[in-house]
Amino acid sequence: MSLTNKAGTPVQWGDFLKSGNRVFIGSNAAVPNLLIQNLIDHSAKLHDIETVHILTFSDNVWALPEHKDLFKVNSLFIGGKNVREAVAEGRADYTPCFISEIPTLFKENILPLDAALVMVSPPDEYGYCSLGVSVDVVASAVKSAKYVIAQVNPNMPCTNGHSFIHINQIHAWLDGKEPLPEIPEPDIDQVSERIGQYAAMLVENGSTIQIGIGKIPAAVLRYLANHKDLGVHSEMISDGIIDLMLSGVINNRKKTFHKGKTVVTFCIGSQRLYDFVHKNQHVEFYPSEHINSPVNIAKNDNMVSINSAIEVDLTGQVVSDSIGYHFYSGIGGQVDFVRGAWLSKGGKPVIVLPSTTKDGKISRIVPHVTEGGGVVTSRGHVAYVVTEFGIANLIGKSIRERALELIRIAHPKFREQLLKDVRKNYWVPEYQDNTPTSVPELGAIEFKKYTFAGDRYILRPLGPADERKLQEFFYSHTKETLMMRYNHHATQMTREKSCNLVSVDQHKDLALCFTQQEHLGEVIQAVGRYYYIESANAAEVAFVIRECQRGKGMATTLLLQIIKIAKKRGLAKLLACVRRDNAPMLKVFENTGFIRGYSEDFDEVALTFDLLETNKYKEKNNEHSQS
Template sequence: MVETVMAATLPPAPDWASLIHSGCRVFVGGTASVPYQLVQHLIDHGRGFSDIEMVHMLALGDTRWAQEGYRNRFKVNTFFIGGNEVRRAVDEGRADYTPCFLSEMSGLFSDGTLPIDAALVNLSPPDEFGYCSLGAGVDIGMSAVRQAKKVIAQFNQFVPRTAGHSYIHISEVDACIEADEPLVELPTQSIDSVTERIGQYVAMLVEDGATLQFGIGKIPSATLKYLQNHRDLGIHSEMLTDSIIGLLEAGAISNKKKTFHPGKMVTSFAIGTQRLYTLIDNNPHIEFYPSSYVSKPTNIAKNDNMIAINSALEVDLTGQVVADSLGYDFYSGMGGQVDFVSGASMSKGGKPIIALPSTAKNESISRIRPCITEGSGVVTSRGNVHYVVTEYGIASLKGKSIRERALELIRVAHPKFRGELLNEVRQHYWVPHYQEKYPTDIPELGAIQLKKLNIQGETFYMRPLNPADERRLQEFFYSHTKETLRLRYNYDPKQMSREKSCNLVSVDQKSDAALCIVRQEGSRITIHAVGRFYYAPAANACEVAFVTRETQQGKGMATRLLRQLIDIARSRQIATMMAYVRAENTPMIAIFEQAGFRRVLSDDPTDVELVLKLEHVK
């Protein structure tokens, strides 16, 4: 049936002289669905043309039109630079890069900013009704087709038929060729240990029932790997990759909690292997729409609990994100990052996340920078960023001052650059003179310094106390009753200055140890318990102490902190742990005694001294 319709109704082969002319603007369908044979047909049969502007988004594979040999015939203007001939042409000044938000690219065609004379697209063969699908590359291709004066198609049996708004009728096609060639495959990259840790941290920010957006690369792949035990996740993303297959197989994706297109996975293009292209073919659960719809921030925000996961090349200590350039060299494009960061920011319960490795070039360069590298451009502003994640943790930036942002970001920088970064920002008075110590990790906690806790049905996190907690610790102090302060400090302190708070959170975690249990609601972090020990080298002993927020007492937080501190002290081969507790503080005494501490004689009857011989702890 399909073959009969095709034979009867296919448009003629391209007569290029009647379709385009020198100096015109031609759109080329991109991503994994470039019509290579159609472009080759233009090259072979369109001799005599010059200065044709070839406009496209990311184009994978053999972008032969950007080669040096065609510089007089074609001039490339790309919205996104790929790692092929296009990047070389941009680097050599033979091609242009036009920065634009993904949601707004189509508008350049429709409002006359970049009028399209012809659109070259890869289509599935028409069905019995004459409808053809743009398949894996709806993105800005649909808009180009609607706005172009001429539409020239490559009918390709390998183009999947995708649900949603991906169809055009054969009557809209002015000329065509038939050429079957597989879509470009992009295998999933292997995940290294750094990427693995980033993925684990990002996954901690994702709750069951959230809707996800993600890009391509190792970090999204690692994140999705660690989401396989989640449930009722949804997808609203400008692109799909093979990484979603594992989530689907694990039963993590249902889309039923989505508040925009519930029950459906929504996207605009797909890049991956044949497994992915087979998955999207005639799949009614995965819908493709133009980028102007999928990446529109107000549409993104219609998804409650929208999680936008994007990467960057570098982030400065105020939170500015560089994503499309390395100094003066343009590297990729703006893509959908700003669209989804904005949409997730507006979403109820949404979380925009920037995830990147802390270093580049074999740990010789910090990606967390005092200021952005000369020549680089800001893609996402400091006001948009809520979270920055590296392999060293999660920096929460929303609502934070410049001082707080700098300290948060230094904490997730590579340890060997933290001192240098702190010295840089102190010169600009971004942090006060008394902020002298940079954050250190607790080696005994391992690669992931954050532990998720379920305490009586509520989610908390245990992690090292650090300089970025200065204000949080101050708030924690002022939340205490006089009785709690007296039992903890043995007197009634009236003030916790920022300077004193800074001193308490600026801990050398390789000798002493300080932990906190926090609850994170969006970007708001509240300290609910603190435990620490101070090491005395001469005696090879440490003194331990705790304080818990009154509303959380009796829930076992101090016990959890104590167990962790005992483990740390034992790993460091500390011989003895000591504690001094007010005699009337019987609940705290009980916690220590349950952990194996024994009372010893004390000169002060108002205090109880407790000692634990660590070599006896099993």
């Protein structure tokens, strides 16, 4: 293989490069490895060639110690063993920047390019080659570089969109056939699957999504299989997108920007993915300055961005490119899409991460950013954070509320220490006694979706971060409602009282609520709880429903869920005291199987539900049905 010009005449690298030049290397799955090896083999007297690139799925031979005199590595996004080691050892540089702004670095000669080394497909009958699976910042490098030197690879797919370069724009090329790097679909572990379930709950039908690659993104895509009319506007796609498009879940019909098209800057995955995007008119590749522009992202209504993190502190700061002082990856497109989703009508920026490191010894929800760690996404940009323990909604939350929300989704074994740590700065008051506890009886995902009168609601545990929402719920009640619930004219719900009501040890007592999403906010519509009575192995049940939500079945649904949980916990009885003039609530209890009993207070009706007798009755029925 030899380097030739468009006339077919052999040329030398020295015709295009001299020592001290800066060259761009193609991105992601489009690294021109044979071209780079040819440069190494014929470098002659060249020295100190600066290489700039983003993520490269390659052996990254230019970053090996033996080539340190030929190449000086400047990575705009760290990835791959050799590049990461070179940066860690000080042999290479890392330049943090938003993907959307890298083209400006080239165009404005902040990082002027002497040459762009890229991989392309063979030219078509009109003389156009395709940048294929990696248009991203490659397109801008091609436009800005003095010379474009290409590896023409027949294995490179021809992709649609703004992915083409004419042979007249290429100054020299090398015919070099090589397989594209493949990344098989990952095996999804239990933690990733749980995170995927939670994150998928934040994606409504008709949303447009941005998502990355790895176990958690694969899990999210798996749990989108029953959604409808999704669209894609993403920096990248992987194999998980294929079946969703083939099944019609992703059809891009509801998109408000690039309607009808899945739009991306690059893809990385298996050969199946590369075959899928080849001449696929439904998938279009565009440069990063177009796809990653927050303004363009925001043109998609209901834009949901899903990005990963290394750690999140209790104020909501997201560390994504470093582990302490050790630079690991890069800023990439995270901030571009977080900002774009925030600006989108109905949009949601989501950060996902496991609650601990792989060995389970270190919490990734931390009281403060690890020394040396860099904040990629600021606390002002964060909306939702998801771990395997739930969804933390930080929108409009104070530092105190954020801390409590994030402690709730931290691993249980770290919650108490996180609460102690956060109190050192007086962010959380002393009367906030309990760390958040879970209700495992609700299932692996402690959220249940319900529809009442055509509107959607979430049933979930009440938690410490709901303090303000519970206050608002209290002050929404009429005097009549307060009298029915508290049996006196309650006029105030102090912060301390509200905090006490939401700081529930859910393993002993129980507090559930129905909430309704109002775009980025959440409103409590109903609360049902029981208080455990240890001496009788029983619990007293109480409810309050927002006036405008009554008659829809919320109280009955809450009561049935409470009965189910109480049975699982082995309680003997459930008790309730209801004002005699509260006919609707009496009807709810009696229709569910509660029996009236003696009450010392004439104004109240005492009700009992015998859980053990109900279990016996069911067992007998089961025996009869089996016989």
